[in-house]
Amino acid sequence: NAGVMQNPRHLVRRRGQEARLRCSPMKGHSHVYWYRQLPEEGLKFMVYLQKENIIDESGMPKERFSAEFPKEGPSILRIQQVVRGDSAAYFCASSIQGASNQPQHFGDGTRLSIL
Amino acid sequence: QQPVQSPQAVILREGEDAVINCSSSKALYSVHWYRQKHGEAPVFLMILLKGGEQKGHEKISASFNEKKQQSSLYLTASQLSYSGTYFCGAGLGDKIIFGKGTRLHILP
Numbered sequence: 001n002a003g004v005m006q007n008p009r010h011l012v013r014r015r016g017q018e019a020r021l022r023c024s025p026m027k028g029h030s031h032v033y034w035y036r037q038l039p040e041e042g043l044k045f046m047v048y049l050q051k052e053n054i055i056d057e058s059g060m061p062k063e064r065f066s067a068e069f070p071k072e073g074p075s076i077l078r079i080q081q082v083v084r085g086d087s088a089a090y091f092c093a094s095s096i097q098g099a100s101n102q103p104q105h106f107g108d109g110t111r112l113s114i115l
Numbered sequence: 116q117q118p119v120q121s122p123q124a125v126i127l128r129e130g131e132d133a134v135i136n137c138s139s140s141k142a143l144y145s146v147h148w149y150r151q152k153h154g155e156a157p158v159f160l161m162i163l164l165k166g167g168e169q170k171g172h173e174k175i176s177a178s179f180n181e182k183k184q185q186s187s188l189y190l191t192a193s194q195l196s197y198s199g200t201y202f203c204g205a206g207l208g209d210k211i212i213f214g215k216g217t218r219l220h221i222l223p
Contacts, residue, residue: 004156033210042117042202042215043157056210091156100206101145101164106156 002027004094006107013082014115021077021110025094032075037089087114118205120214127193128222135188135217137203145206146179146186152199195221
């Protein structure tokens with residue numbers, strides 16, 4: 001499967017724990033985007049990364065959230081000290097180029113539930 | 116900054132047509148359309164890059180009026196498989212900002 005791969009599909013955490021969400025882009029894509037989606041809501045842009053660089057993190061909360069896309073391996077969205085309000089679906093998308101005139105291809109998402 | 120979609124929800128019978136509108140308060144470089152079925156990933160439908168451009172495949176097409184900063188998605192002779200939530204995305208610089216979506220439900 002050459003599509004965008006996200007894991008885990010479902011993640012349950014207790015308040016105060018850390019959540020790590022992984023995303024492997026499509027083959028040949030080096031631009032990765034993370035979105036958050038609440039039930040019955042749209043996709044909210046969080047962060048845009050290229051290999052080893054954060055290009056735009058204007059949608060990321062200032063505290064507890066971080067993202068990386070290392071030279072080797074998947075992109076990781078990390079949420080520290082999770083709270084109930086972090087419960088959501090987190091989608092990753094990748095594109096072959098970074099401009100807004102390129103289609104983005106989405107993974108199946110990670111559903112994060114906070115107990 | 117978030118584009119506004121209308122209507123919020125549509126219920127159609129199979130074979131009927133629908134139009135979904137998307138408008139932005141900011142100048143758009145591009146407009147993207149995606150469809151998402153419940154519990155699944157958003158799926159890319161099309162991207163419009165030029166003012167006045169129209170694109171389409173099968174019975175789904177779209178237009179982009181750059182001057183008015185508006186786009187419309189046209190679904191002709193709708194099929195059951197068209198059900199889902201349609202999102203327009205405003206291409207702004209290096210990212211896409213999505214609207215809240217239009218829920219489309221097709222009845223047999």
